[in-house]
Each structure stands twice: as C-alpha cells, then as structure tokens.
Amino acid sequence: MSLLQLQNVCKSFGPTQIIRDVSLNIEQGEKHAIIGPNGAGKSTLFHLISGRYKLSSGGILFKGAPIHNLEPFEITRRGLARSFQVTNIFPLLSVFENVRCALLWSMGYKYSFWHFLSRQTALNERAEALLEEIGLFDRRNLPAGELAYAEQRALELGIAIASGAEMILLDEPVAGMSHSEAKSAVALIRKVTEGRTLVMVEHDMNIVFDVADRITVLVYGEVIASDVPEKIRGNPRVQEAYLGETPHA
C-alpha cells in the first residue's frame, strides 16, 4: 500500500478549478518531485495534502486512513510534516526555541503546564543536535527573525523535520537562494530526509533531476505525467507543456 494516496482530488475557488481530478500514489521512502509551470497548482496541492485548504471533492489517504477532513495539527501529529515556500518561522523566538517548539508535540509534552522546559534534558539535547544538523548551532540564541535568508530557509527545514515525520513536504526549499547556497541546501535536504519519504515542489530542474526518484508534472491542475526522471525528460507532452518553455532546463 502506498504511503500517501490522492484519489480524484479536485479543488475550486469559486468558479475557477485549480486542481482537476488529481490521482497520485507516493510510496514509502520515495523522493518525489512535483513540477509544472507557474500557476499549475503545485502549492495548492501541498495545501490540500497538509490540511491548510479543504478539498472540493475526492479523498486523500495517509497510511491508509483518510486525512482530508482533518485540521493541519492533526495531520502533523500523524507524521506528515511540511515546509513553506515563503519562510514561515517564529520570528521573535530564538532559533533554539523555534526548533524546541517544533519538537514538543512529538516528544509527548502536549499542552503541559507542569513541565519546566529547562529541565527536559532529552528535549534540549535533541534540539541542540538538530541545530548542529542544520548548521545553526552558533546562531541558537538569536531571534529567528534576524537570521540571514538562507539561514531562515535552513531553520524552516529544521522545523519541518523536527517532529520526526515519516513524510516531508517541501515547498520550493531553495527558492531565492544563490547557486552555492542552493547547493549546500540540497546537500542538507538529502541528509535530513535520509530514510524518509520526501515530496517537493521545485523550479530548479537541475535539483529536481538530481534529487528525485520520481517526478510528477502538473499543468493547469492536471497531472500530465508521473514517472522516473529519464522517462519524464523524454516525454513529448512534458516537453511541450513545460520544459520547452524554460530555458534553463
């Protein structure tokens, strides 16, 4: 059974259909990329999976159970985490607090007001280890809003993976980065998603063909192809609809 199953997913805003009858299976351990021209509905699809938007029709199953009627926090608790295209952190909290907050639920603290955070050794050690992993240990006491852009992106990723989710959705994780920043970001993504299922939306074709095992092409809300990278490259419909338009592909 696939880890994530999208069954005839449709989403309309008023009369406009953004997602048209998308069916897609994502297997355990897969590194899956979703590509498509601007306005194809890639981010909308992420919002539907993660519960930010509700479906107009269809269904989404995660580990065999429907999740399309759940609130975002319930979906996260089931092991499906995500990052955002526009950096979405806790700007006034320190970098350390950002990561520690992201760990709290998965470590079972819930809404506790009887544990003192400073005394939770296991929690604090994991937060520090995660900061080491994303390369922000030296910045841990800085308010997150004061980090440089690439650092905020790394923190964004750190918050997404903190919960130890089985499946991670990354929405344009290297958008707006310089070439060298993007390169190290990709190395970081590879490292931290090791052994997990990854679905990412990305514009940079080099990165997509580098990271992904399988690629889905979305055009005007419809899946026109979903296959291994070599087959996608050779697919005439994809070339016509998408790759032909982007000079850097």
Added chain:
Amino acid sequence: MGKLTIWIVFALVLLVLPQIFDSVLSLSIFTQMAIAIVFALSYNMLLGQGGMLSFGHAVYFGLGGFLAVHAMMMIEFETLSFSITLIPLVGGVFGLLAALFIGSFSTHKAGTVFAMISLGIGELVAASSLILVSFFGGEAGVSGDRTYGPPFFGIDFAQDDHVYYLAAAWMFLSVLCMSLFTQTPAGRMANAVRDNPERAEFIGYSARRVRFISFAMAGFFAGIAGGIFAVNYEILTEENLNAATSGRVLLMAYIGGLGFFIGPIVGAVVLTLINSLLSNYTDLWMLYLGILFLLTVMFLPRGLTGLLMMHRVAWQLGHMRLLLLPYTLTAIPGAVFVLGTIAMIEMSHAEETEFVYMGLALSPEGYGSWALLLGVTAVAFFFLRRTLPRLREAWSQANTLPRLQRHEDGHL
C-alpha cells in the same frame, strides 16, 4: 545573580517595605501596587505572551472580586467557615470559571475578532452588573467585612499592615506561578502562536487550544487580583469591571513594556504612583497619563522596561560613564521644557487669578506670565534640540565593541 536570589530579594523587599515606609498612605499604596501587579501580569499573559489584545480583562478581575465579597459575606453570616486568607483564591477560581466559559468561544481567532469579542463581553457584563442587582448590588455595589471568620494565627485583618502582608503574599505567589508558566510547554507555545499561529498548527498544536489555555490562566490570576482587591477595599462596584478598568490594565502593561516579564510590574508600580500621588497635586493627572501613554506608544514601543534594557550593552561594556554627561546635558533643557509645558497646561486650567507654580507667582490673566513661560519653554526646546546630536554620538560610541574601537584607533 541566580534566579533563586532574585526571588529571595523580591520576598525580602516585600517584607521590609512597610517597615521603611510605614505611613498609612504608603501602606495603602503598596497594597494597591500588589493588586495592580497581579492584574497587569495576568493581562500580559494575553497581550504580551499570547498576542491577544483584550479590551475587557476587567471582567475577570471584577467577577472574581464580586464573588470574593459574596464569600466574605457568607463567612460573616456563617454559611461558610474558612479563613479570610483564602478569599483571593475564591476570586481566582471564579475568574477561571468565567474565562473557561468565555474563552471557549472568544479564542477561536486572535487579532481584531478577539479584540471585538472582548470589548463586547466587557460592555455586556458591565451593563448587566447594573441590572442584576441581587449579585452585583446595582450602582452601590456589594460590600463585606474581612474581620469575620476564623483568625489566621491570631490575626483578624483589622489593621492595614495585615492586609498588606496578605496582598503581598498572594502577589508573590501569583508572580512566581506566572513566571513559571512562561517556562512550560504551554507557556512557550503561547509565544509561538503569538508569533505565527499558522505555523504552530503545522508543528502539531491547535492555535485555538493554546490561546484558550493562556486565556484561562489569565482569567484565574485576574480573579486573584480581584479577590485581593475585595479583601482590601471590602466593596466592589460596577466600576471594577467596566471598560475604564480594562483600559487601565492595558495602559499598565503597555507603558511598562509588553516584551518583558517584569514590564507589567514596572507599569503597575508607575501607574499606581501616578494614580495615588500625582492626583494629589493636579486635577489633570489623567491628561498626563494619556500623554505618557502616547509618548510610550510613539517612542518606546518596548515600554519603560525596554528603555532600561536598551542600556544593557553599554552596561556590559562598562560604557555607562560615556553617557553620563550627554544625558545630563540633555536632561537639563529637557526638564525645563517639560516643566514649562506643564506650567502652561496648568495655567490654562487654573481658576484663580493668581497661580503659584514651583514657588513662582504667575497670573493666568496677564500676558506677562504667558510670554515668560512661552519664552522659557521655547528656549529650552531650542537647547534640547542642540544637545541631541551629541547624545546620539555618545550613544553609538557607548554601544560600540572595544575591539572595533581599537581597530579604528589604529587607523587614525
């Protein structure tokens, strides 16, 4: 200084204060401060910690206080029998119950929706308190007597200093609990939800539930403040739960500084002093309070505490002496400017033909006095502006790391 030391010093200060300032007036002011501190800190759990702007926090203070007075009456008529020292807790429990009920629908959203609901609830409760006479006592309010009930180690709370110590003990306990709350997962997630409610949902937390918990806690401690108020004044009226009281607690938290735990404490102390001391000198004290609030919002977004905390870098670098002279040079024309402005405000308000201000006999009806004040104030303003560049330069110097300075020196 360790955290424990701070708490011990705090407790000692509370114990010793009435020995140093032992007049009836100062005792009364200290008790008012204790009430204001608990109330302002509870308000900051909403606004500063949780990002919920409430215009109706007096509801929980007042409802807690009203129930506390009723509990005192029950002790008096021997329906109940427990020590008067527990009255603040009665207020707290009722504040909590009220907050659990109202919070169950008001914390769905933060921002404007929350603010409007709090305003509506505030008006609703204040209006009904005048109608539901049996519980709220109408315009006269309800009153009790704190000297009944079993004495507490021989103390019957007939004296003011007994009441002060009761208030101080509850205040200390409340401040400690509220400070500890900020160190817990629920307390820290309140900050996270304040910063970014959407992302909080994507790390597994319901923003609504997090806000609800903070809201309930804030109601509980506001109720405790109301309970201490009930013990101290032995009367509660509609005034204690209306919009004016809600507004005052907002001013305290804001002027003190929302971003710091001690901010609302500073605000509560300063506003209590303004309220009880400045009002002896001028009828216009509310105007000055309003001006202070405006200036804080415009120039000190982090409040009075933020103003102090700004000096942390200079202090750590040992550069405070660099600021001493520029501060003095700015303070002299600054003080003259402020006093001159106040003189003109007071003079325009004065009803007598002679108006004595700081030993100076002024005549509100003659042009001479006006010209004098206007002249002095204008000259002070001119000099005040002249001193500012020097102050700015000293400020940046005091905040420059020594390493960087040596570097510059080397090049010179």
